[in-house]
Amino acid sequence: MNLQDYRGVWVFLEQKDSGIAPVSLELLGAGRKLADKRGVPLAGVLIGEGVKHLAQTAIHFGADIVYVYDDPIFRDYRTESFMRAVIEAVQKYKPEIFLYGATSTGKDLASAVATDLATGLTADTTLLDVDAETGLLEASRPAFGGNIMATILCKKDRPQMATVRPKVMKAMPPDYSRTGEIVEERIALREEDIRTKVLKIVRESRAKVRLDDADIIVAGGKGLGSKNGFQLIHQFAEVIGATVGASRDAVEAGWIEHPHQVGQTGVTVTPKIYFAIGISGAIQHLVGMQNSGLIIAINKDPDAPIFQACHYGIVGDAFEVVPILIEEFQRVLDREVQYGGKV
Numbered sequence: 001m002n003l004q005d006y007r008g009v010w011v012f013l014e015q016k017d018s019g020i021a022p023v024s025l026e027l028l029g030a031g032r033k034l035a036d037k038r039g040v041p042l043a044g045v046l047i048g049e050g051v052k053h054l055a056q057t058a059i060h061f062g063a064d065i066v067y068v069y070d071d072p073i074f075r076d077y078r079t080e081s082f083m084r085a086v087i088e089a090v091q092k093y094k095p096e097i098f099l100y101g102a103t104s105t106g107k108d109l110a111s112a113v114a115t116d117l118a119t120g121l122t123a124d125t126t127l128l129d130v131d132a133e134t135g136l137l138e139a140s141r142p143a144f145g146g147n148i149m150a151t152i153l154c155k156k157d158r159p160q161m162a163t164v165r166p167k168v169m170k171a172m173p174p175d176y177s178r179t180g181e182i183v184e185e186r187i188a189l190r191e192e193d194i195r196t197k198v199l200k201i202v203r204e205s206r207a208k209v210r211l212d213d214a215d216i217i218v219a220g221g222k223g224l225g226s227k228n229g230f231q232l233i234h235q236f237a238e239v240i241g242a243t244v245g246a247s248r249d250a251v252e253a254g255w256i257e258h259p260h261q262v263g264q265t266g267v268t269v270t271p272k273i274y275f276a277i278g279i280s281g282a283i284q285h286l287v288g289m290q291n292s293g294l295i296i297a298i299n300k301d302p303d304a305p306i307f308q309a310c311h312y313g314i315v316g317d318a319f320e321v322v323p324i325l326i327e328e329f330q331r332v333l334d335r336e337v338q339y340g341g342k343v
């Protein structure tokens, strides 16, 4: 591979709810800085049905060129169709750097493209820079449970690819006077060539879980034993007005949905009070909640690592301890209502 043939910084423009996803606008901001440092153009790749009009938005937010694949075959995101478009564009125009949002779509697409092109991909990047001379992308991300930052280089292959976490980079303020080039692309792809069919899209109806700005979180883990046992966490949270959190093992057991997961692959939280109930305290869980104001752990194993990370620890069976807490909190809160103030 002749690395000199590759030039330009690209951003995958994810679109949803008839607009460009915020993370893609943030990446245009980050990509602009990289492109300027290298003295190369910044381009966006826009794929979908009826999306052509969004290309102008990308230009307002920093793109010089937007390659548009607008076709009914791209109505719903499917790995096969989108990766075919991206790969064709990469082979035709040869960008040196290609950034994607670390969203479900971005991660899925980037990994499929990287595999097919046999190039490097740094996942979940939080910091980006480029060496102006060599053109090497310096993609940094937390490693070893967040204890160190690793900077990853892709020296021998192109494009150098990275997925970037939402809300980490800053979008530029839109400049409505900016102009750029919009290139409409065509791809010879038939519906029969795609194995995946989207039959129906079912949107999650429940309200968004707001773990990251909750004051009190009651989190449950595998120690609750079953989906039924996990109800104890919901009962306790309801009584004290808390938001429900969970360990990954509780989520993987199917007792609660992923948006409730706290930790490295879940949400990072900093509530005033964090109850960890039946949670062992694995490093991947701790990195997501260790900055909470007050951590109270309930675990029947006195040697559980969570007791090294908490301010107060109760050694006991959750099914004995939590009902007592519920009763006591309920009694105090009832009195508060009765006397119309704090007790």
Ligand code: FAD
Pocket (backbone or CB within 6 Å): 220, 221, 222, 223, 224, 246, 247, 248, 249, 250, 261, 262, 263, 264, 265, 266, 267, 277, 278, 279, 280, 281, 282, 283, 284, 285, 288, 298, 299, 300, 301, 304, 316, 317, 318, 319
């Ligand atoms: P366990 O480790 O099985 O602990 C259950 C605890 O409950 C034990 O300490 C036990 O003593 C106690 N217990 C049992 N019965 C009772 C009872 N009746 N009353 C009271 N206590 C009881 N984990 C996360 O949580 N979040 C993440 O984001 C995350 N990301 C990960 C990313 C990677 C790359 C990897 C490799 C792992 C990740 N994990 C994550 C998983 C993590 O390593 C642990 O496996 C997980 O946190 C354990 O969940 P747990 O504490 O609920 O279960």
